[in-house]
Every structure is written in C-alpha cells, then in structure tokens.
Amino acid sequence: MNRLTLILALAATPALADPDPEALRRLVRQDCGSCHGMTLKGGLGPDIRPASLAHYRRDDLTDVILDGLPGTPMPAWRPLLSKDEAAWIADYLLEGDPE
Amino acid sequence: MTPANLSPNANESRCHSGFHLSRNTPAGGLRARLLALTLAALALCAPALPASAQPTGDLGLVVERASGSLLVVDQSDRASIGRITGLGDLSHASLVYSPDEQFAYVFGRDGGLSKVDILAQTITARVMQAGNSIGGAISDDGRFVAVSNYEPGGVRVFDADTLEMVADIPTGSKTIGLVDIPGTRFVFSLWDTGETWIADLSGETPQITRIKGMGTNPYDALVTGDGRTYIAGLFGEDHLSALDLWQEHPEPQVILPSYAKGREGLPVYKMPHLEGWALAGQDFVLPAMGQHEVLWVDARSLQETGRTTTHGQPVFAISRPDGRYVWVNFAHPLNDTVQVIDSVTKEVIHQFTPGPGVLHMEFTPRGHEVWLSVRDAGKVMVYDTETFEKLGEIAAESPSGIFFTARAHRMGL
Numbered sequence: 001m002n003r004l005t006l007i008l009a010l011a012a013t014p015a016l017a018d019p020d021p022e023a024l025r026r027l028v029r030q031d032c033g034s035c036h037g038m039t040l041k042g043g044l045g046p047d048i049r050p051a052s053l054a055h056y057r058r059d060d061l062t063d064v065i066l067d068g069l070p071g072t073p074m075p076a077w078r079p080l081l082s083k084d085e086a087a088w089i090a091d092y093l094l095e096g097d098p099e
Numbered sequence: 100m101t102p103a104n105l106s107p108n109a110n111e112s113r114c115h116s117g118f119h120l121s122r123n124t125p126a127g128g129l130r131a132r133l134l135a136l137t138l139a140a141l142a143l144c145a146p147a148l149p150a151s152a153q154p155t156g157d158l159g160l161v162v163e164r165a166s167g168s169l170l171v172v173d174q175s176d177r178a179s180i181g182r183i184t185g186l187g188d189l190s191h192a193s194l195v196y197s198p199d200e201q202f203a204y205v206f207g208r209d210g211g212l213s214k215v216d217i218l219a220q221t222i223t224a225r226v227m228q229a230g231n232s233i234g235g236a237i238s239d240d241g242r243f244v245a246v247s248n249y250e251p252g253g254v255r256v257f258d259a260d261t262l263e264m265v266a267d268i269p270t271g272s273k274t275i276g277l278v279d280i281p282g283t284r285f286v287f288s289l290w291d292t293g294e295t296w297i298a299d300l301s302g303e304t305p306q307i308t309r310i311k312g313m314g315t316n317p318y319d320a321l322v323t324g325d326g327r328t329y330i331a332g333l334f335g336e337d338h339l340s341a342l343d344l345w346q347e348h349p350e351p352q353v354i355l356p357s358y359a360k361g362r363e364g365l366p367v368y369k370m371p372h373l374e375g376w377a378l379a380g381q382d383f384v385l386p387a388m389g390q391h392e393v394l395w396v397d398a399r400s401l402q403e404t405g406r407t408t409t410h411g412q413p414v415f416a417i418s419r420p421d422g423r424y425v426w427v428n429f430a431h432p433l434n435d436t437v438q439v440i441d442s443v444t445k446e447v448i449h450q451f452t453p454g455p456g457v458l459h460m461e462f463t464p465r466g467h468e469v470w471l472s473v474r475d476a477g478k479v480m481v482y483d484t485e486t487f488e489k490l491g492e493i494a495a496e497s498p499s500g501i502f503f504t505a506r507a508h509r510m511g512l
Contacts, residue, residue, distance in 0.1 A: 042250065077366070
C-alpha cells in the first residue's frame, strides 16, 4: 500500500530524477550505516529497523532525513537527497528490506 | 579450536612459503632459480612443517565488511593469500594482533569477539560478548583483550588465550576511544557522560580512575605513539580535549578551542576517526569535525600551529610512519579522493581519486607504500608513497580496515 502511495506521489511530483533504488539502498546500508550499523541495528546512532521506527509517520521520518535532528549527530541530508529520495528511504526503513 | 597444523588451509600457506624461498633467492642465474624451484616443489610435497615455519612480519588482514570475512594479505607480494570467513557483522570492524603476530583479535559490530590464527587461516575462538561493539585493544603484555561496547555500554576484558571474560566494567554509557597504554592499562571515554576512565589491570582486580569534564559527547579518541597524550574528539563541543597520562592526576585540557567559531558547521555524514598515527614532525595532526580542514597542534604545548584546507571533511588524517607526510581521506559524498599533505609546509602536495568509497589507509611499517581500501571498487590498491605511482591492486569484497601485523608492536592501535 505504501509502495502504491509512493508511486502515486512520484507520479504527482515532477521529480528532477526518479529515485534510484539500488543507489539508495546502498546509501542506507553504507552511509546511514556509518552510525546506525550496516544492518541498521544501531551503533553510535540508534536502531533504525522497522520495529524501532514504528512510531514514525512516513512524512515525519522523511523530514528527519532531510533536516536532521538538531542537538543530535543526525545530520540534514537535504544537501545530498531530493525529497522523493528521502521519502523512498523513509518507506524503505519503515517497511524493512525484503531481502 | 582446530590445531593450526591440522588445518587444510595451513598447507596452502606453507606452499606459499615455498614460493617465498624462490623469490628471495639472490639472482644467481638459471641454476639458482632451478634449485629454488626444486626447493619450492619439495616444499609443496614435504611433510607438514609446523605452521610457525611461515613468518608473519609482512602479513596483514583486510576486513571485508559486508561478507563477514577477512582477507589475509602478503605485504611484500602485494597479494591475497587466503580468506577467513564466518566472523559475523564486520561493518566498522577493527582488530589487534598478539605480540607474536600469529593471532588477531577481531572486534565485530555485532558484539562478536573472534580470535583468528593468520597462519592456519582459521577462527580459533569466538564469543558474542555484547550486543553492539566498537573496537578494542590488547594490553602491553599481550595477556588481555578489551572490547568497547555501545550496548550494553562499557568495557569487557578477556583472557587473550581463551577469550574467557576476566573483567566487566559497566559504564552506563556508550563507550568509545579504547586504547592500551603501558602498565597493563586501558583508557576509554564515555559518549553519554563526557568522562574518560583509566582501567589498570596489573593487579588482581581492575583499578578504575575516572576523569570527569572531558566535554560533551566524545565520539572517538587516540593515544599518541609514546602513550603519553590521549586526545578525545567531541561531537558536542567546538574543541578537542587532551590528557597528559604521564601526570599523576591527569586533567582534561582544552585544545583547539573554538576551531569552528564563526563558521557554519557542515552536516557530518561520517564522524572522523582518531587513530594513533598522529605525530607529524613536531605536531599532531587531527581531523576537524564539520569542516573541510585538518588541524595541527604542537605535540608538547598542544597549542595550535596551523590548519590545512582539504577537499572534504576528513575521516582519517594519518601520518606516514616517519611523520613526513599526512594522508587524508574524506566523508561521503567526497570519499573517492585522497590528499597528501606535507607536514613541514602544511600544504596539500598531491590529490588523486583512487575510486569510490576510500574507507581506510594503512602504511607499510616503514611507510614506503600505502594500501587503500576502495570499498565500492571492491579493491585494495597499493601506492608508492614517494612517487604516488600505483603499484598493484587486490580484489576484496567491500574492503574497509587494513591492518598489518607490525601493529602488534605499536601502542594505542
């Protein structure tokens, strides 16, 4: 269902570039993984597997990714990611990796 | 717990040592080479020698972070000579060596502590000692291995022979920057409370010294090669803190105060690493956090002596073992580039792009080569540190940390 929402959202938004799932999956594992661990179970940053993020709404999580969390080491990814890409990552984190 | 001399892999490494013989034969014409080849062939067929017949001084291990394996590498051959698998989650893994350079203790992110035999290329012991860990150290006498943990926070100390736990030091905080210092002591810092603790394991029970006031959120720390100066990087402060461990009661000293004052802090996508290769000439070189620069302080006074603008936010700023040059890699998304800084002029003298995801750099013990792990190229690349010529590359799966056995004889690595 979320996936469908995402597709609809993407269709409605004239994105500069469609999110590249492979590149974003790699970014999450490797670069978010710098702090959250490659398996996302946490490190210096908290666990960001689906059960730990269950209290987040998708839009709020997208905002956290884009703007960071002031007062914590969570940086703003807006300089590097489009809103669509951040939303894709929010979905990816909330749903978990099917692999 | 496979004895080294029964492992099938051990035979491979011995065959390898046969080829070493031929390579090291002085150039004496065809006859000498034939003799060497014959010796090598004999070595292939000879009854098993004890595993210790292969020297370890020019070996190393490369962490393959995604596959939970270690590549065993031969420094002088610039080649991989085997792989040790089954080590769990090795993202951000590091390792230390036993004093005899035969064993490595591998600290996995998943809390796994593994002891591997680099000659037999096997795991000889493994314990899951915590839920989430971040590096470790081995005591000066080689008797104890300490692991620094995020979850549960604290340090646990293990018998280096058996990996039985000998001390549990809960801290109530994520624990970072664990290093060894003389006197069978370990030093580490507490992310949540800004303290540094010294654990003395020379007696029957660990003696803990707590030093408060290091600053908000220490994220990593180093000890200098002489074991004297412990420097903590601070996420929550615009400075670093240092301790003079030669003092009877070390007091935190602010260094590089307000180094980013008046400048916007950039988003930090990867925390810098502080490692013990910091002395460059008479200065220590340190990566700035949230800035595109490295910072220099006088090694004795700890007063700032300069700054060098860099390509991106530095992750590692590592001094070549002689201190003459400093090599720097960078955080995402500028992590395809490496810069070399002259430690006399403090100017960048060379910049190149080895490939996507340069995660770590390791110098050969006397610094004539540097090995780079280039994660997304799936390669370890070897460069001459004087000419910057590329000398070779080795295939590896998502390589991260590179560790040569010579680390066994250095403090604080």
